Amino acid sequence: MTKTTIQTLKQKPQASKSSKAIVEHKLKLNSKMYFGLLFFQLLNLLTLVQQFNVAYLLFALFALILQFTVHFRASRKASSISNRALILYSAPKILPSWLILLLAVSGSVAIAVAGQTLGLLLSMIHLLCFAYSLKTFEITSRKDLYQLVVLGIFVATSSLIFIQSIYFSIAVIILVLGNFWILINLFTPTLPVSAQAKLLAKLSVFSVPLAVILFVTFPKLSPFWQVPNVESAKVGLSDSVKIGDIAQLALSDELAFRVSFQNNNPKHAQLYWRAMVLDDFDGVTWRQGGRKKGQQNNHDHGSASISHANSSTDVEINGTGLSYQVIAEPSFQSWLFALDFATSEQGNISQRNDYALFYRGIISQTLSYQVTSYPEAKLAPKLTQESRALNLTLSSDNNPKLLAKGEQLRQQYSDDSQLINHVLAEFNQKDYFYTLQPPRLNNNSLDEFYFDTQAGFCEHYASSFTYLMRAAGIPARMVVGYLGGEFNSSGNYLSVYQRNAHAWSEVWLPESGWQRVDPTAAVDPERVESGFSNNLMQEYNHLSSGLFSMQALRSMWWYKQLKMQIDAIDYQWTRWVIGYTGQKQSRVMAKLLASLKEGKNIFYFILTLIVIALFVYVYKSVKVKQRTDDKIKALYLKTLALLAQHNLAKVKSMTAQQFDDFIAKTQPDLSEDFSIISKGFTQLAYQNFDGISPHAYNSHLAKLQTSYRRLRWQLWLAKLSIN
Numbered sequence: 001m002t003k004t005t006i007q008t009l010k011q012k013p014q015a016s017k018s019s020k021a022i023v024e025h026k027l028k029l030n031s032k033m034y035f036g037l038l039f040f041q042l043l044n045l046l047t048l049v050q051q052f053n054v055a056y057l058l059f060a061l062f063a064l065i066l067q068f069t070v071h072f073r074a075s076r077k078a079s080s081i082s083n084r085a086l087i088l089y090s091a092p093k094i095l096p097s098w099l100i101l102l103l104a105v106s107g108s109v110a111i112a113v114a115g116q117t118l119g120l121l122l123s124m125i126h127l128l129c130f131a132y133s134l135k136t137f138e139i140t141s142r143k144d145l146y147q148l149v150v151l152g153i154f155v156a157t158s159s160l161i162f163i164q165s166i167y168f169s170i171a172v173i174i175l176v177l178g179n180f181w182i183l184i185n186l187f188t189p190t191l192p193v194s195a196q197a198k199l200l201a202k203l204s205v206f207s208v209p210l211a212v213i214l215f216v217t218f219p220k221l222s223p224f225w226q227v228p229n230v231e232s233a234k235v236g237l238s239d240s241v242k243i244g245d246i247a248q249l250a251l252s253d254e255l256a257f258r259v260s261f262q263n264n265n266p267k268h269a270q271l272y273w274r275a276m277v278l279d280d281f282d283g284v285t286w287r288q289g290g291r292k293k294g295q296q297n298n299h300d301h302g303s304a305s306i307s308h309a310n311s312s313t314d315v316e317i318n319g320t321g322l323s324y325q326v327i328a329e330p331s332f333q334s335w336l337f338a339l340d341f342a343t344s345e346q347g348n349i350s351q352r353n354d355y356a357l358f359y360r361g362i363i364s365q366t367l368s369y370q371v372t373s374y375p376e377a378k379l380a381p382k383l384t385q386e387s388r389a390l391n392l393t394l395s396s397d398n399n400p401k402l403l404a405k406g407e408q409l410r411q412q413y414s415d416d417s418q419l420i421n422h423v424l425a426e427f428n429q430k431d432y433f434y435t436l437q438p439p440r441l442n443n444n445s446l447d448e449f450y451f452d453t454q455a456g457f458c459e460h461y462a463s464s465f466t467y468l469m470r471a472a473g474i475p476a477r478m479v480v481g482y483l484g485g486e487f488n489s490s491g492n493y494l495s496v497y498q499r500n501a502h503a504w505s506e507v508w509l510p511e512s513g514w515q516r517v518d519p520t521a522a523v524d525p526e527r528v529e530s531g532f533s534n535n536l537m538q539e540y541n542h543l544s545s546g547l548f549s550m551q552a553l554r555s556m557w558w559y560k561q562l563k564m565q566i567d568a569i570d571y572q573w574t575r576w577v578i579g580y581t582g583q584k585q586s587r588v589m590a591k592l593l594a595s596l597k598e599g600k601n602i603f604y605f606i607l608t609l610i611v612i613a614l615f616v617y618v619y620k621s622v623k624v625k626q627r628t629d630d631k632i633k634a635l636y637l638k639t640l641a642l643l644a645q646h647n648l649a650k651v652k653s654m655t656a657q658q659f660d661d662f663i664a665k666t667q668p669d670l671s672e673d674f675s676i677i678s679k680g681f682t683q684l685a686y687q688n689f690d691g692i693s694p695h696a697y698n699s700h701l702a703k704l705q706t707s708y709r710r711l712r713w714q715l716w717l718a719k720l721s722i723n
Helices: 003-011 014-024 031-046 054-081 097-113 120-135 142-161 166-187 193-217 245-249 306-311 385-390 400-412 416-429 446-453 458-471 525-529 534-544 557-578 582-596 599-625 627-645 656-666 668-687 694-722
Strands: 028-030 088-090 240-242 255-261 272-278 285-287 301-303 322-328 349-352 357-359 367-373 476-483 486-488 493-497 501-509 513-517
Touching (some): 031 054, 031 142, 031 166, 142 166, 166 557, 240 245, 245 501, 301 306, 357 367, 400 458, 416 501, 446 458, 458 501, 627 668, 668 694
Antiparallel strands (some): 255 322, 272 476, 476 501
16 A cells, blocks of 8 residues: 555545445345335235225325335346346435434324324324335335334234234235245345245244244233224124114125034024114114113123022023033124023123123124023013013104004903914914015104015014014013024034124013014014025025126035135134133143143153254254255256256266266357356265355355256257257
């Protein structure tokens, strides 16, 4: 170094040195990495697209398009400057730092303002995704890249809060592995994609035991967030029913809940899944008693345990119990589904005074609960004056004809049972029609339905029957829930869909208590005995058909069998994995600790750990020893076999070097690629790759594999030209 150069370096300020160091350490990636980051960001955000606010969706889409455009231009520019196969370049600075800071602050404030509408959970999700979108504008160091990948993994896994099916979970797991592939590609950019995938699969398999242990033993804490936007998220049955509401719900194929019985499955006609009791009727809408619109009414409840039922004077437990497990889909409601009379020992389940179960909270995720029902139980042998008054209340302004008919029936029949049977006989013998397309009623008039149109769905008949009973002086109320279900023989469980929604009546009889009366059984018995009748199925198929309908496909036998198998797999996943609640974990850990207290079990446990450790040690030792021997030798033998197929067989007396010289003289076009493979094999034979790192070995092997593919292609072209 000359004196002039030394003096020049001495004259430069220290700030320039630090600036130069920063530039030298700035992260440089290839175009495949940058586009991979953008591609996986798009996939990660798509898992939560249904939860996003429109404003953030537009921002995220704009950011992705802007990033893609800039990186596309940068990669083309880098390619024009350099002819190398692997071109590295620093991420272009798209937005200035002050603008990124301004976006971060203003976006956080906007999310905080919208938090009252979104709720705490969705606000946190939006904040996480907003940071994820902004972070792509700052990839100047490895630390930034690590943060971006971790943010993407958190975004993808956050979607499991809202959807927990096995197929969606598998898709999310694959997406998470794809995010990890970015890091693998960072450290091994020259490694083939197949080798990177193999390494990723190996690391994933190694992580499975730890994941299982954490899943089984790590404490399951309750979430501290509130359910987002509950009013708009509610699905299924509503807490207020107007005439025609359930008929519209009967067209939905959405799953409501699934049930598995411990013993034999009850008959279809016994599967009345109670959800809510509606005993307050204003002439238009049925609601729960004492509940006004927009008001919760879960204060009037008690424990759902069998001990509480036995101590109650309002219930007489008779017969044997029917035990089963229910897995309810997210409804963003609080009521549960069970057969009468239902009990549950779970602390988060209560029972209203009308015998309907409800969850202490909002069902925002798949909920599993255990129930024992007593079909022969007697409900309310003696009715309180308050309950009697509530269930005899009428609004005579809307339906004067029904009121008059009820009074007439009361004069005609003194016995309540005879009066009920007479009304059911009229439904059965007169021209009443059960349909999914009932004619529209003026102001939801029950008079118009009962005396004029005489065509309706379950809520039409249950409403008019309940109103008529009250007019006749018999306490009555309407119950809504589900009827029946579809049995899956592959998984031995029952699936209940929204189309199984149903309404029926309950009447109170002296000494018998509340008795279920379903007017639908008188109008369309097949609906109760086995499901939708032929007429209803034809209507359902007609209403469900359309330009993009898959009704023809759904009717095929193979489609039904395939769907049954897929649903059965998802059910087992939901039952054993999603249904592994904190209470189940406590029971499992209690049994495990109890078994470990025995000296014999502790000995077996320690012995198992020792055997696993020895197996892993031996496997790794053998793997390391055989790492360099097999692959390169096998590739060389594979190359010799390929050449032999094209009349270039190696004589046994020839050494590897002699055969290499022979190929160079006779086939100079093949010499370059074959020489690389031959020299690799020779290096293996004489040097044994002692001290070579795994990364260098994999790079060398990848080079040999590339030469083999080129050699095979040249031989194929030569053979084609000869032919």
